[in-house]
Amino acid sequence: MLPSHYRRCYGCGPDHGAGLRMRLTVGQQASIHAQLEVTDDHQGAPGLAHGGLLACALDEALGTVAWLLGTPAVTARLETEYLTPVPVGSVLHIHARCTGVTGRKISLVAEGRRNGPTGSPAVRATALFLAVDLEHFTTHGRVHDVAQAMADPDFDTIRRAFGINP
Numbered sequence: 264m265l266p267s268h269y270r271r272c273y274g275c276g277p278d279h280g281a282g283l284r285m286r287l288t289v290g291q292q293a294s295i296h297a298q299l300e301v302t303d304d305h306q307g308a309p310g311l312a313h314g315g316l317l318a319c320a321l322d323e324a325l326g327t328v329a330w331l332l333g334t335p336a337v338t339a340r341l342e343t344e345y346l347t348p349v350p351v352g353s354v355l356h357i358h359a360r361c362t363g364v365t366g367r368k369i370s371l372v373a374e375g376r377r378n379g380p381t382g383s384p385a386v387r388a389t390a391l392f393l394a395v396d397l398e399h400f401t402t403h404g405r406v407h408d409v410a411q412a413m414a415d416p417d418f419d420t421i422r423r424a425f426g427i428n429p
């Protein structure tokens with residue numbers, strides 16, 4: 264299981280009061296498994312998950328795959344296909360993987376399945392991430408949030424990302 268890359272991240276941060284609190288685990292090669300429990304707070308229509316929120320959950324898993332490759336990266340493009348509605352109370356089993364790297368460009372795909380990791384896909388995403396350096400965050404982020412993130416005792420590990428399954 265990977266640690267959160269930022270304690271106040273909406274997708275994975277343990278210190279985000281209203282976030283998704285996703286837990287992400289490393290799969291084979293450059294891939295990530297994650298689960299999203301769809302709750303009352305995630306509705307877009309009565310009893311159904313909001314599509315943008317599902318895209319967010321896939322984005323989180325996709326970004327974590329890029330992080331596994333040893334570099335922070337940001338979403339440049341994210342295309343989502345919604346195949347079946349996802350009711351409140353479902354657990355979405357997400358698998359995201361890298362399909363190729365060209366220079367700074369990282370191509371990725373993800374699927375979210377209901378009723379277990381081998382259930383039929385409810386949502387799919389194709390994404391392009393761009394590898395960035397730390398200055399991307401220090402230049403664009405709000406100053407006091409950046410300072411707080413850099414004061415995290417785990418910051419050195421976070422900025423280096425991971426060399427799992429190299």
Ligand SMILES: CCCCC/C=C\C/C=C\C/C=C\C/C=C\CCCC(=O)SCCNC(=O)CCNC(=O)[C@H](O)C(C)(C)COP(=O)(O)OP(=O)(O)OC[C@H]1O[C@@H](n2cnc3c(N)ncnc32)[C@H](O)[C@@H]1OP(=O)(O)O
Pocket residue numbers: 268269274322323324325326327330334335336337338339340368391393395397400401409412413421422
């Ligand atoms: C200090 C505290 C730091 C704490 C954090 C530290 C580490 C954490 C890092 C990672 C976290 C780990 C896990 C992540 C989990 C979740 C992730 C969520 C991810 C997000 O939620 S993240 C937010 C949304 N995201 C943005 O906020 C991006 C805004 N955006 C930009 O910041 C720029 O736009 C950027 C950087 C994307 C590119 O800008 P740039 O100047 O670097 O690159 P440039 O434009 O030169 O493009 C180079 C080549 O990419 C092609 N290209 C570019 N964009 C394209 C597109 N859209 N479609 C197709 N091709 C595209 C060009 O066509 C060219 O291609 P070619 O080389 O072939 O010509």
